[in-house]
Amino acid sequence: MxxxxxxxxxxxxxxxxxxxxxxxxxxxxxxxxxxxxxxxxxxxxxxxxxxxxxxxxxxxxxxxxxxxxxxxxxxxxxxxxxxxxxxxxxxxxxxxxLLWNVVSNWYEGQDCVYCHRRFGRLHHLDHAPALVGPDHKTIEWKRVRPERLPELFSTCKPVCWSCHIAETFRRERPELVVDRKR
Ligand SMILES: [Zn+2]
Structure with missing residues (x-):
């Protein structure tokens, strides 16, 4: 060389x-x-x-x-x-x-207000969970303006994605929903 x-x-x-x-x-x-x-x-x-x-x-x-x-x-x-x-x-x-950490920390350890399933850490690939406020309307947290989330976290309850979908359907198409007694 x-x-x-x-x-x-x-x-x-x-x-x-x-x-x-x-x-x-x-x-x-x-x-x-x-x-x-x-x-x-x-x-x-x-x-x-x-x-x-x-x-x-x-x-x-x-x-x-x-x-x-x-x-x-x-x-x-x-x-x-x-x-x-x-x-x-x-x-x-x-x-x-970091917004993601703020949101994940809020959900973690809380229970869905409808099905009572406990939230763990949020994962990017999972469906986004939602919130429900005094007006009983659920909304995915990603659809809320980020700067409004801290205020909503003090007045709203956590809702899992499945219950959010079910509640949205119930609200928008009540004529198609039949509640069966257990
Ligand atoms: Zn739920």
Missing amino acids: TTLTLFAIALVALAVGLFLTRIIPALQTYFMYRGKRLITCPETLVKEAVDVAAGRAATRIFIGESDLRLDQCSRWPERRDCGQECLSQIEADPENC
């Missing part, structure tokens, strides 16, 4: 090593910050739904910089020029404010 070949191999190894030391933290940043989150707006002290610009944050990490910005907020476009101070809440605890 010539000195030139060895030099080329060393150069490639160095480049790959350098790439890996940058790409791994960039990917970790992307997966850490992607997804909808619920924060308390420092201006109004009301819960709002935001998305971090995860791709941008990952690209910045790749080039050796750190710059977290929002990509979306439920108060935009009216407050698009805000200082994005809520980012400190996300940086302090990115997992806890």
Whole structure:
């Protein structure tokens, strides 16, 4: 093997090593910050739904910089020029404010108000469970605006997907439903 070949191999190894030391933290940043989150707006002290610009944050990490910005907020476009101070809440605890975790934590351990089946952790491939409020109308949690969920969680009860489908049918087509006595 010539000195030139060895030099080329060393150069490639160095480049790959350098790439890996940058790409791994960039990917970790992307997966850490992607997804909808619920924060308390420092201006109004009301819960709002935001998305971090995860791709941008990952690209910045790749080039050796750190710059977290929002990509979306439920108060935009009216407050698009805000200082994005809520980012400190996300940086302090990115997992806890992730919408999916907030929803999953609320359902876990509770029982469906109709069939009394206990909820475990939510899984992305499962049908989304629902909520039922004082008006007795069930609605899938994914159909509610995310920033409204914390308020609904204090006034609504959890409903499993099967009971949600049955109750929706019962509400929309009552003439087709016959309740049999046990
Ligand atoms: Zn149920």
